[in-house]
Amino acid sequence: xxxxxxxxxxxxxxxxxxxxxxxxxxxxxxxxxxxxxxxxxxxxxxxxxxxxxxxxxxxxxxxxxxxxxxxxxxxxxxxxxxxxxxxxxxxxxxxxxxxxxxxxxxxxxxxxxxxxxxxxxxxxxxxxxxxxxxxxxxxxxxxxxxxxxxxxxxxxxxxxxxxxxxxxxxxxxxxxxxxxxxxxxxxxxxxxxxxxxxxxxxxxxxxxxxxxxxxxxxxxxxxxxxxxxxxxxxxxxxxxxxxx
Amino acid sequence: xxxxxxxxxxxxxxxxxxxxxxxxxxxxxxxxxxxxxxxxxxxxxxxxxxxxxxxxxxxxxxxxxxxxxxxxxxxxxxxxxxxxxxxxxxxxxxxxxxxxxxxxxxxxxxxxxxxxxxxxxxxxxxxxxxxxxxxxxxxxxxxxxxxxxxxxxxxxxxxxxxxxxxxxxxxxxxxxxxxxxxxxxxxxxxxxxxxxxxx
Ligand SMILES: [Fe+2]
Ligand SMILES: [Fe+2]
Numbered sequence: 393x394x395x396x397x398x399x400x401x402x403x404x405x406x407x408x409x410x411x412x413x414x415x416x417x418x419x420x421x422x423x424x425x426x427x428x429x430x431x432x433x434x435x436x437x438x439x440x441x442x443x444x445x446x447x448x449x450x451x452x453x454x455x456x457x458x459x460x461x462x463x464x465x466x467x468x469x470x471x472x473x474x475x476x477x478x479x480x481x482x483x484x485x486x487x488x489x490x491x492x493x494x495x496x497x498x499x500x501x502x503x504x505x506x507x508x509x510x511x512x513x514x515x516x517x518x519x520x521x522x523x524x525x526x527x528x529x530x531x532x533x534x535x536x537x538x539x540x541x542x543x544x545x546x547x548x549x550x551x552x553x554x555x556x557x558x559x560x561x562x563x564x565x566x567x568x569x570x571x572x573x574x575x576x577x578x579x580x581x582x583x584x585x586x587x588x589x590x591x592x593x594x595x596x597x598x599x600x601x602x603x604x605x606x607x608x609x610x611x612x613x614x615x616x617x618x619x620x621x622x623x624x625x626x627x628x629x630x631x632x633x634x635x636x
Numbered sequence: 637x638x639x640x641x642x643x644x645x646x647x648x649x650x651x652x653x654x655x656x657x658x659x660x661x662x663x664x665x666x667x668x669x670x671x672x673x674x675x676x677x678x679x680x681x682x683x684x685x686x687x688x689x690x691x692x693x694x695x696x697x698x699x700x701x702x703x704x705x706x707x708x709x710x711x712x713x714x715x716x717x718x719x720x721x722x723x724x725x726x727x728x729x730x731x732x733x734x735x736x737x738x739x740x741x742x743x744x745x746x747x748x749x750x751x752x753x754x755x756x757x758x759x760x761x762x763x764x765x766x767x768x769x770x771x772x773x774x775x776x777x778x779x780x781x782x783x784x785x786x787x788x789x790x791x792x793x794x795x796x797x798x799x800x801x802x803x804x805x806x807x808x809x810x811x812x813x814x815x816x817x818x819x820x821x822x823x824x825x826x827x828x829x830x831x832x833x834x835x
Contacts, residue, residue: 504824504831512821569815576818583812584825 394455395447397430397440404429408451410603413483417475418443442468450610457613462622466539469619470532476611477524484604485517491597495588502586509585516573523570527615531563535623542626547633555634560623567612574605640809642757643670643688647679647697648720653739657692657720660746666754676708684710689757692718692737695725704732716753767810774828776803780816781823781834 395404401424404411418438429447433440445461461469492513497505538560541547547555578601581594588594644661646669648654658669670688673679676697683691695701705717716734726738735749769777772793779789786804790797808814813822823829 508821508824508831512817515817572814573818576813576815576821579812580818580821580825584822586825 393451395429395444395451397433397444398428400426400428401432402426404447410606411447411450413479413603413607414446414450417472417479439464439468442472446472446610446614449613450606457618461618466619466622467536469614470536473532473611473614473619474528476607477528480604480608480611481521481524484600484607485520488597488600488604489513489517491593491600494590494593495597496590496593497586498589505585505588509580512577512580516570516577519570519573523566527563531560534558534560534563535619538623538626538630541630547630552630552634555627555630560620560627563620567616570608571612574601574608577601578605641668642666642690642754643668643686644690644692645669645671645673645679645683645686645688647673647676647691647693649674649694649697653694653720661692661750664750664754666758667750680708683713683715687713688715690716690718690753692720694720695730696722701725701730702732706732716757718749718753769807769810773803773807773810776800777807777819777823778828780804781820781829783816 393407401415401420405415419436420432420438424432427435429444430440432438433443441460442464445457448455449457489510492506492510495506495509497503537551537554541551578598581598581601585594644667646654646657646661648657654672654674658672661667661669670686671682673682679691679693679697693705698705701719701721706713709715717732718735718737719730719733720737720739721728722739726736726740730736735753737746737749741749775793776789779792784792786797786800789800793800807819811819811822813819820829820834824831824834
């Protein structure tokens with residue numbers, strides 16, 4: 393299913409309810425009646441093409457973000473990425489943590505299970521925090537600087553100086569470890585953790601983790617195949633000024 | 637997560653048909669389409685490189701589908717070849733192919749054929765024991781959970797670092813756990829180490 397700007401937003405939610413957190417990340421609230429994507433985007437001052445690309449990328453895993461996405465100003469994408477970070481760190485991970493705390497094992501043999509799982513989860517959570525805050529403090533600002541200077545006839549002297557010392561390339565592919573940790577967490581719960589007395593909490597935890605994983609996959613896809621390549625391309629051009 | 641799945645490469649120049657074949661193959665939980673090709677030369681290259689379990693190739697892409705297709709590829713390839721034909725050739729018999737799929741096949745026929753191909757390739761013993769760690773692997777898991785490096789583990793167990801790395805790969809394949817913290821959790825849950833030994 394491919395969505396366009398004339399698709400009704402209500403219909404999109406009916407088609408794939410997993411898009412709800414994505415839509416709300418754009419600041420859109422429910423009660424949008426029969427408005428289509430274009431109308432809603434106009435109301436909330438959202439870039440319509442960007443919105444559609446994001447929705448389609450999330451909805452269909454075979455969908456590759458079109459060239460359009462790379463040609464948009466990077467701050468639109470970066471802004472969205474920042475909102476996703478906030479959602480991961482301030483909404484999703486606390487929900488999972490809270491659920492883990494609710495798990496119960498009465499049997500004395502299993503008294504450590506919660507502790508073990510909680511410890512592993514916290515390590516993962518800290519890795520996510522470290523990764524996202526590094527992007528927020530270092531990577532994204534650098535990318536936006538690259539873009540800003542790219543559009544000037546001559547880049548700032550100061551920035552060219554920075555460019556002679558660092559490159560956006562070294563920020564690529566730091567995502568594998570985070571993925572592995574999340575995969576481990578899933579397998580530990582699915583395959584190895586003795587069943588808790590309140591198994592319905594375990595179900596909820598898994599659902600939350602799968603949701604987070606999907607969301608993060610798309611997030612990473614945006615970073616690795618849209619934002620970073622665009623920045624790499626601009627940096628390459630800027631480096632030509634460096635030689636002069 | 638393509639770990640342990642049977643791999644397919646699909647060679648077909650029609651986008652519509654290719655997409656359909658990919659979708660059908662990927663709908664089997666044991667199978668995954670690794671790559672797609674639209675002509676013979678690139679097919680030869682990617683098959684030699686990836687050595688898939690299966691290749692589905694449209695008869696149109698081959699000069700003469702009654703010739704032995706294997707001669708086109710590198711030696712000792714254990715790949716099985718499936719030919720895809722249009723209506724006109726659906727009753728022909730192709731001795732050099734392991735299976736034939738026709739554009740006119742009904743859903744049940746295609747599913748049946750692919751299922752049989754998959755079954756022919758699955759390891760005969762796919763029970764739990766296949767995924768159980770050997771004693772040696774348990775030793776390695778224990779050392780990893782105790783926070784030892786590959787080199788330290790090698791010295792402790794009198795094996796080469798290379799062997800330690802192979803063990804780690806196999807352990808990850810069997811358990812579906814890759815990180816040190818994850819393996820530590822596994823070790824504690826399975827009483828390979830005590831909780832207060834973990835780093
Ligand atoms: Fe990020
Ligand atoms: Fe990232």
